[in-house]
Amino acid sequence: GNSVTQMEGPVTLSEEAFLTINCTYTATGYPSLFWYVQYPGEGLQLLLKATKADDKGSNKGFEATYRKETTSFHLEKGSVQVSDSAVYFCALSNAGGTSYGKLTFGQGTILTVHP
Amino acid sequence: GAGVSQSPSNKVTEKGKDVELRCDPISGHTALYWYRQSLGQGLEFLIYFQGNSAPDKSGLPSDRFSAERTGGSVSTLTIQRTQQEDSAVYLCASSPLPTGNQPQHFGDGTRLSIL
Numbered sequence A: 001g002n003s004v005t006q007m008e009g010p011v012t013l014s015e016e017a018f019l020t021i022n023c024t025y026t027a028t029g030y031p032s033l034f035w036y037v038q039y040p041g042e043g044l045q046l047l048l049k050a051t052k053a054d055d056k057g058s059n060k061g062f063e064a065t066y067r068k069e070t071t072s073f074h075l076e077k078g079s080v081q082v083s084d085s086a087v088y089f090c091a092l093s094n095a096g097g098t099s100y101g102k103l104t105f106g107q108g109t110i111l112t113v114h115p
Numbered sequence B: 001g002a003g004v005s006q007s008p009s010n011k012v013t014e015k016g017k018d019v020e021l022r023c024d025p026i027s028g029h030t031a032l033y034w035y036r037q038s039l040g041q042g043l044e045f046l047i048y049f050q051g052n053s054a055p056d057k058s059g060l061p062s063d064r065f066s067a068e069r070t071g072g073s074v075s076t077l078t079i080q081r082t083q084q085e086d087s088a089v090y091l092c093a094s095s096p097l098p099t100g101n102q103p104q105h106f107g108d109g110t111r112l113s114i115l
Helices: none
Strands: A002-005 A011-014 A019-021 A024-026 A033-040 A044-050 A056-059 A062-065 A073-079 A086-093 A108-115 B005-007 B010-013 B019-024 B031-038 B044-048 B055-056 B067-071 B076-081 B088-095 B110-114
Touching: A011 A044, A019 A108, A024 A086, A033 A062, A044 A062, A044 B055, A062 B067, A108 B010, A108 B055, B005 B088, B019 B110, B031 B076, B044 B076, B067 B088
Parallel strands: A011 A108, B010 B110
Antiparallel strands: A002 A024, A019 A073, A033 A044, A033 A086, A044 A056, A056 A062, A062 A073, A086 A108, B005 B019, B019 B076, B031 B044, B031 B088, B044 B055, B067 B076, B088 B110
């Protein structure tokens, strides 16, 4: 079955530091990959996505590249801000078959950014 | 525009009682998903609806859990004879199509606490 593994958290950084959150996956076929973010007191929001190998998703200064050869989708940001403090979830979904697009999530990584 | 709406936002009930959780998806979204977010288990898929039918109920943890969707719109998740392990945040999401590469739009969730 499908699975997603994220780096253990929590992650604590100073403002303007470089961020990497590792994500690897196991899946059949050719899944689509997502990063979702949950800000304090808010619901899950899509941060970025990539639907095929070598695609790069980007949004709000965050980037992630779909690497089929290493089954990875690591999240990066060059300079984090206090407002980036949140929980980040890596997720995948399969098109077609009996998967119906349901998401399989990683365990989430708590990011705290200090001024 | 309106997003996914869930009610109630918080529910506290006694063990053994039945509860109903409601989800109103984005208008025109045919696919609807329920997930559960708990401390020990992370984010887990529960059930998927396409229109009014539920082709995938594989994530429902026991026969105390059921869900329905009427008119291809509002969905209700019912938990009978609640147990303490049912305490979690129940999330609803919708997407235009269940094609796997469509991002899902999440509601803010219902926080369920079983005393």
